[in-house]
Amino acid sequence: MLTSTHWGVYDIAVKDGKVTGVTPFERDPDPSPIGHSIPGAVQGPMRVRHPAVRKSYLEHGTSPASRRKRGADAFVNVSWNEALDLVAAELKRVTTQHGNSAVFAGSYGWSSAGRFHHAQSQVHRFMNCLGGYVAHLGTYSLGAARTLLPRILMDMDVMRSQQTAWVSLEQHCELLVAFGGVPSKNAQVNSGGISQHEVRPMLKRLAAAGVKFVNVSPLRQDFESAPGAEWVPVRPNTDTAFMLGLAHTLIADDKHDKAFLAKYCTDFEPFRKYVMGESDGVAKSAAWAAQICDVPAETITNLARRMAQSRTMINVAWALQRGDHGEQPYWMAITLACLLGQIGTPGGGFALAYGPVGIEGANARTVPGPLLPQGMNAVKTPIPVARITDMLENPGGKYDFDGKVCTYPDIRLIYWAGGNPFHHHQDLNRFVRAWRSKPETIVVNEQYWNPAAKFADIVLPANTMLERGDIGSSNRDRHMIAMKRVIDPVAESRSDYDIFSELSGKLGVKEKFTEGRNEAAWLRHMYDVARERAKKIGIEQPSFEAFWSEGLIEVPAPLEPAVMLKKFREDPVANKLPTPSGKIEITSPTIASFHYDDCPGHPAWFAPVEWLGSPLTKKYPLHLMSHQPSTKLHSQYDHGSVSVASKIQGREAMTLHPQDAAARGIKAGDVVRVFNDRGACLAGVKIDDGVRQGVAVLPTGAWFDPLDVTVDNSLEKHGNPNVLTLDKGTSKLTQGCTAHTTLVEVELFKGELPRVTAFDPPAFTSR
Numbered sequence: 001m002l003t004s005t006h007w008g009v010y011d012i013a014v015k016d017g018k019v020t021g022v023t024p025f026e027r028d029p030d031p032s033p034i035g036h037s038i039p040g041a042v043q044g045p046m047r048v049r050h051p052a053v054r055k056s057y058l059e060h061g062t063s064p065a066s067r068r069k070r071g072a073d074a075f076v077n078v079s080w081n082e083a084l085d086l087v088a089a090e091l092k093r094v095t096t097q098h099g100n101s102a103v104f105a106g107s108y109g110w111s112s113a114g115r116f117h118h119a120q121s122q123v124h125r126f127m128n129c130l131g132g133y134v135a136h137l138g139t140y141s142l143g144a145a146r147t148l149l150p151r152i153l154m155d156m157d158v159m160r161s162q163q164t165a166w167v168s169l170e171q172h173c174e175l176l177v178a179f180g181g182v183p184s185k186n187a188q189v190n191s192g193g194i195s196q197h198e199v200r201p202m203l204k205r206l207a208a209a210g211v212k213f214v215n216v217s218p219l220r221q222d223f224e225s226a227p228g229a230e231w232v233p234v235r236p237n238t239d240t241a242f243m244l245g246l247a248h249t250l251i252a253d254d255k256h257d258k259a260f261l262a263k264y265c266t267d268f269e270p271f272r273k274y275v276m277g278e279s280d281g282v283a284k285s286a287a288w289a290a291q292i293c294d295v296p297a298e299t300i301t302n303l304a305r306r307m308a309q310s311r312t313m314i315n316v317a318w319a320l321q322r323g324d325h326g327e328q329p330y331w332m333a334i335t336l337a338c339l340l341g342q343i344g345t346p347g348g349g350f351a352l353a354y355g356p357v358g359i360e361g362a363n364a365r366t367v368p369g370p371l372l373p374q375g376m377n378a379v380k381t382p383i384p385v386a387r388i389t390d391m392l393e394n395p396g397g398k399y400d401f402d403g404k405v406c407t408y409p410d411i412r413l414i415y416w417a418g419g420n421p422f423h424h425h426q427d428l429n430r431f432v433r434a435w436r437s438k439p440e441t442i443v444v445n446e447q448y449w450n451p452a453a454k455f456a457d458i459v460l461p462a463n464t465m466l467e468r469g470d471i472g473s474s475n476r477d478r479h480m481i482a483m484k485r486v487i488d489p490v491a492e493s494r495s496d497y498d499i500f501s502e503l504s505g506k507l508g509v510k511e512k513f514t515e516g517r518n519e520a521a522w523l524r525h526m527y528d529v530a531r532e533r534a535k536k537i538g539i540e541q542p543s544f545e546a547f548w549s550e551g552l553i554e555v556p557a558p559l560e561p562a563v564m565l566k567k568f569r570e571d572p573v574a575n576k577l578p579t580p581s582g583k584i585e586i587t588s589p590t591i592a593s594f595h596y597d598d599c600p601g602h603p604a605w606f607a608p609v610e611w612l613g614s615p616l617t618k619k620y621p622l623h624l625m626s627h628q629p630s631t632k633l634h635s636q637y638d639h640g641s642v643s644v645a646s647k648i649q650g651r652e653a654m655t656l657h658p659q660d661a662a663a664r665g666i667k668a669g670d671v672v673r674v675f676n677d678r679g680a681c682l683a684g685v686k687i688d689d690g691v692r693q694g695v696a697v698l699p700t701g702a703w704f705d706p707l708d709v710t711v712d713n714s715l716e717k718h719g720n721p722n723v724l725t726l727d728k729g730t731s732k733l734t735q736g737c738t739a740h741t742t743l744v745e746v747e748l749f750k751g752e753l754p755r756v757t758a759f760d761p762p763a764f765t766s767r
């Protein structure tokens with residue numbers, strides 16, 4: 001039977017109630033191997049099998065001394081009834097005494113594919129039935145972009161839905177300049193599911209059609225699937241300077257498209273003065289940029305001239321905005337595309353981005369699929385998602401965000417379902433201190449005994465996509481998948497829906513939460529609502545029965561491949577943008593009016609707090625790139641066979657340039673200690689000259705595994721880069737996460753290697 005995951009559709013083989021194997025979907029031209037981690041994990045030893053409560057929480061409740069034992073305590077297995085009574089009583093106590101704004105249930109995380117059992121939607125719906133919760137705004141993925149883009153262009157999701165199709169590039173593009181490349185490792189996944197992986201085959205077709213590729217990135221591998229790609233190994237976090245150097249060359253050569261700038265943009269002049277050095281005395285020339293980016297000036301001037309002569313597409317990986325001043329490379333890339341004047345032409349302009357997820361650039365129609373309605377949240381104090389530690393540390397504290405001064409709520413209870421903050425958040429040692437001191441109660445619904453579960457007070461066992469019925473769908477994917485239940489729930493695990501249904505009964509809101517429906521009735525209802533919506537945009541879909549018995553439906557491809565901003569180019573008055581000027585805002589009077597010292601009214605170069613040009617390199621000379629892992633989705637299935645096989649002496653593999661390794665007496669296969677003032681972790685070593693010198697690459701995803709969990713800042717044994725990363729907002733405007741702005745040093749680890757315990761379940765005890 002078919003199941004859908006964020007990394008692909010698989011046919012699941014089952015024998016005698018046991019999952020025995022997976023076969024990739026037959027219509028997938030380039031399936032992801034990550035699915036092979038599923039069989040060993042779902043019925044394996046790391047599953048949470050019973051509801052469990054931390055021992056000292058059972059004995060001493062919410063006392064500060066008990067909170068400090070989070071992560072270090074044994075668990076006691078309890079009955080479902082006892083666990084849910086405890087959770088219901090705490091929710092009641094906290095909301096009655098402190099109000100719903102004392103509950104943080106933003107619950108960021110990708111959870112699993114499947115639109116009904118989407119854990120984050122389930123917890124939000126449940127909390128809304130109770131009167132609301134503190135939510136989060138934005139994502140770790142696109143923190144800076146999602147806030148910036150509506151001010152200067154349009155909503156990020158609307159923009160993504162019109163992203164120029166690969167087939168348009170195949171027919172018209174001559175030069176694809178990709179900042180951060182088009183990493184095929186990332187194109188394995190798509191939020192909600194992806195039934196056909198097309199990026200690698202498409203890049204081959206583009207090459208065959210004569211498209212030239214330029215990879216501006218610290219990593220050659222970022223464009224490894226593009227045949228013949230040229231590599232410009234820039235310093236990390238310096239792309240804005242690089243693009244300013246390109247812009248300076250275009251203006252100095254008088255090759256910028258003045259007609260386009262006048263007709264479609266506002267307001268070019270202040271930016272021009274900044275680039276040419278008329279406003280601050282510093283010309284942002286190729287020579288100026290070359291020093292910052294550590295590439296030859298001719299590379300920049302030559303590239304600018306090629307870009308002006310060719311049909312050029314500029315691609316900018318999401319990673320670039322996940323750093324200090326992350327809005328600048330995005331604003332600057334759009335501005336650069338305005339200077340070239342090719343926005344709205346087939347195969348030209350910009351893309352934000354091809355690669356981060358596999359669906360971008362697919363020739364697909366946007367069909368809104370089934371969704372679980374979440375209801376209305378009565379609590380109106382959401383936080384920017386990556387400001388969680390700040391929030392826990394500063395109840396009542398003020399912060400700037402997107403033109404407003406906001407106040408952090410005072411959080412007493414945290415409810416998490418479908419995310420792993422011990423994976424996703426930065427500066428984990430600081431995060432753990434806040435997690436262990438402030439909240440009185442932490443409830444987590446989890447499938448596996450990962451750190452999010454081990455550091456909670458009450459853990460409720462959630463089942464997996466194989467143990468429940470669901471609908472696999474993503475707005476731009478070509479298939480909708482009937483995800484039938486293939487095995488019985490493991491041990492006592494339940495779906496998040498069943499957990500919240502019973503909890504809502506104990507809290508007197510069952511009818512409101514369930515609307516009288518069980519799983520089967522919800523699937524039919526959600527499908528029918530979506531089918532009606534599809535009908536309105538001219539797409540006929542079969543009845544629920546026909547869909548369910550067929551196992552899938554296919555969405556027809558559009559006749560014309562998408563070209564972003566085509567209509568705007570045709571008629572910028574009739575099809576004006578939703579910005580104050582209706583045009584692309586190279587200068588934003590609104591942003592300028594905020595008077596932020598870290599984000600002026602047009603794109604500008606700011607040196608990040610940590611980078612290869614900063615004085616801190618004397619102590620920490622390597623820029624840490626903690627990019628997305630190729631062998632898993634974030635922390636999901638880190639314990640699976642595909643991820644485990646990629647580890648070195650049981651640790652996550654870090655890649656170094658041969659000279660950086662040699663200078664430290666390090667060779668491939670060694671274990672090293674990676675450290676800075678925020679923390680230290682161990683990692684295995686790979687050596688590759690496709691990494692820019694001065695850059696260390698340690699993917700995210702290793703389950704947080706401190707050597708001594710009872711002490712602060714203990715050595716992390718497994719290779720979780722977030723003990724090293726910077727936790728600071730991108731700027732006052734966007735407050736996104738800045739994981740990619742981090743300096744470290746690396747040394748050979750000497751002494752006895754501590755055993756990795758991340759994949760051991762916690763200790764259990766009786767009361």
Ligand SMILES: Nc1nc2c(c(=O)[nH]1)N[C@H]1C(S)=C(S)[C@@H](COP(=O)(O)OP(=O)(O)OC[C@H]3O[C@@H](n4cnc5c(=O)[nH]c(N)nc54)[C@H](O)[C@@H]3O)O[C@H]1N2
Pocket residue numbers: 108109110111112117119140141142322417418419420421423424425426445446447448450452462463464465496626627628633634635636700721722725739740
């Ligand atoms: N250093 C660094 N850090 C980063 C990034 C980076 O580039 N560098 N990238 C960031 C980005 S872009 C993102 S999106 C985040 C990702 O961070 P997350 O989305 O939080 O990471 P996941 O590992 O996907 O966490 C999902 C969790 O949900 C659980 N789960 C799955 N299905 C279900 C279910 O049905 N029910 C329940 N209850 N639980 C379920 C899984 O077991 C897992 O623990 O990480 C961010 N962190």
Ligand SMILES: Nc1nc2c(c(=O)[nH]1)N[C@H]1C(S)=C(S)[C@@H](COP(=O)(O)OP(=O)(O)OC[C@H]3O[C@@H](n4cnc5c(=O)[nH]c(N)nc54)[C@H](O)[C@@H]3O)O[C@H]1N2
Pocket residue numbers: 140141142179180181183185186187188189216217218219222234235236237238239317318319320322323355356357625626627628629630631632633634740
């Ligand atoms: N296999 C797999 N795929 C995934 C995910 C996963 O966990 N596993 N996560 C998904 C998620 S949630 C997201 S948000 C997307 C994220 O998509 P991205 O944010 O684009 O992904 P990253 O892997 O962080 O970065 C891509 C590349 O950008 C380069 N880069 C980083 N910083 C800079 C810089 O300052 N300048 C330049 N020029 N290049 C830089 C790095 O070399 C890196 O390999 O990926 C998605 N895809």
Ligand SMILES: [Mo]
Pocket residue numbers: 139140141142
């Ligand atoms: Mo993400």
